Amino acid sequence: MPKIKHIAEGVRNGNIRSLAKAITLIESRNPDHSRAATTLLDELLPDSGQAIRVGISGVPGVGKSTLIEALGMMLIEQGHRIAILAVDPSSQLSGGSILGDKTRMELLSREKNAFIRPSPSGDTLGGVARKTRETMLLCEAAGYDVIIVETVGVGQSEITVASMVDFFLLLQLSNAGDELQGIKKGVMEIADAILINKAEGENRPRAELARQQYQNALHLLKPKSNNWQVPTMLCSALHNEGINEIWQTVTLYAETLRTSGEFDEKRRLQAHDWMWTLVTDDLKDLFMRDTNVAALLPQLQAGVGQGTTTPSAAARRLLEAFKRH
Numbered sequence: 001m002p003k004i005k006h007i008a009e010g011v012r013n014g015n016i017r018s019l020a021k022a023i024t025l026i027e028s029r030n031p032d033h034s035r036a037a038t039t040l041l042d043e044l045l046p047d048s049g050q051a052i053r054v055g056i057s058g059v060p061g062v063g064k065s066t067l068i069e070a071l072g073m074m075l076i077e078q079g080h081r082i083a084i085l086a087v088d089p090s091s092q093l094s095g096g097s098i099l100g101d102k103t104r105m106e107l108l109s110r111e112k113n114a115f116i117r118p119s120p121s122g123d124t125l126g127g128v129a130r131k132t133r134e135t136m137l138l139c140e141a142a143g144y145d146v147i148i149v150e151t152v153g154v155g156q157s158e159i160t161v162a163s164m165v166d167f168f169l170l171l172q173l174s175n176a177g178d179e180l181q182g183i184k185k186g187v188m189e190i191a192d193a194i195l196i197n198k199a200e201g202e203n204r205p206r207a208e209l210a211r212q213q214y215q216n217a218l219h220l221l222k223p224k225s226n227n228w229q230v231p232t233m234l235c236s237a238l239h240n241e242g243i244n245e246i247w248q249t250v251t252l253y254a255e256t257l258r259t260s261g262e263f264d265e266k267r268r269l270q271a272h273d274w275m276w277t278l279v280t281d282d283l284k285d286l287f288m289r290d291t292n293v294a295a296l297l298p299q300l301q302a303g304v305g306q307g308t309t310t311p312s313a314a315a316r317r318l319l320e321a322f323k324r325h
């Protein structure tokens with residue numbers, strides 16, 4: 001496949017058109033393209049893995065895009081090359097995107113050292129995540145040393161993004177009511193830092209109060225690592241305040257966990273989990289397309305619904321039918 005070699009070479013050289021072509025292959029539903037994408041990824045895997053991967057999440061309007069613009073511009077000034085990817089599970093539900101990009105990253109999008117890619121579409125969050133993960137590897141091979149994956153607090157998307165990054169940053173607002181925002185259980189557990197945005201002017205004291213509440217709430221959680229205390233911080237993305245501190249936190253985290261060995265261990269676990277996710281997804285696919293299974297399924301499903309067949313008996317019969325193929 002000389003064409004794949006050629007694209008791979010272009011990606012390695014940081015050629016944007018080659019990178020875009022490569023991502024198109026990865027996002028494509030055409031089976032030939034899928035095979036080509038797998039070959040391409042194999043080819044480029046040795047060149048990937050060098051970047052620091054940061055996930056950023058928070059409700060629409062919290063200031064993710066504004067923050068990424070501010071952070072990204074600062075990093076570019078420091079000589080970094082930054083790729084911004086998105087996981088937007090709403091794009092397949094509503095046809096519209098929650099990440100929305102009402103605020104475009106106007107400055108960043110003009111920078112040659114920034115690469116911005118909107119969320120791939122897909123039937124499932126798993127499908128979207130798979131493409132984003134693979135795109136992340138391509139971006140790394142193309143020499144981007146900071147990868148930012150943006151997502152919204154919808155369904156499982158935060159958990160999914162946390163499982164593909166080194167550092168997961170949760171963006172919050174300070175609420176008018178002095179209550180912690182109905183923060184979904186499980187989301188605080190996956191955060192490596194909590195950042196209260198729009199902490200400027202007269203909103204600052206309220207933001208500080210919210211920060212303390214999050215800090216207290218964090219104390220009740222079992223820490224993910226003995227070497228990392230999840231910090232709570234303030235920033236104003238719009239006024240470019242507190243941005244440097246965010247990056248210092250990310251680099252301190254990476255240094256600390258690299259020293260303890262947890263950084264590499266986390267990536268190893270993520271890679272294993274990813275492999276098993278792919279295997280289970282593909283197996284389920286095969287199962288659903290199996291003709292033996294298809295023949296039995298309606299009757300068994302009805303039986304389970306009516307309470308005349310137990311779920312375990314139905315599952316066993318389906319699996320036995322599947323294995324006969």
Ligand SMILES: Nc1nc2c(ncn2[C@@H]2O[C@H](COP(=O)(O)OP(=O)(O)O)[C@@H](O)[C@H]2O)c(=O)[nH]1
Nearest residue numbers: 060061062063064065066103197198236237238
């Ligand atoms: N006052 C203030 N407004 C902000 C700040 N950050 C973002 N915004 C505004 O909040 C709105 C939503 O920001 P955006 O970045 O699009 O949020 P996203 O939906 O999370 O990406 C925009 O009008 C921003 O200008 C901030 O630090 N302070």
Ligand SMILES: [Mg+2]
Nearest residue numbers: 064065099101
């Ligand atoms: Mg946005």
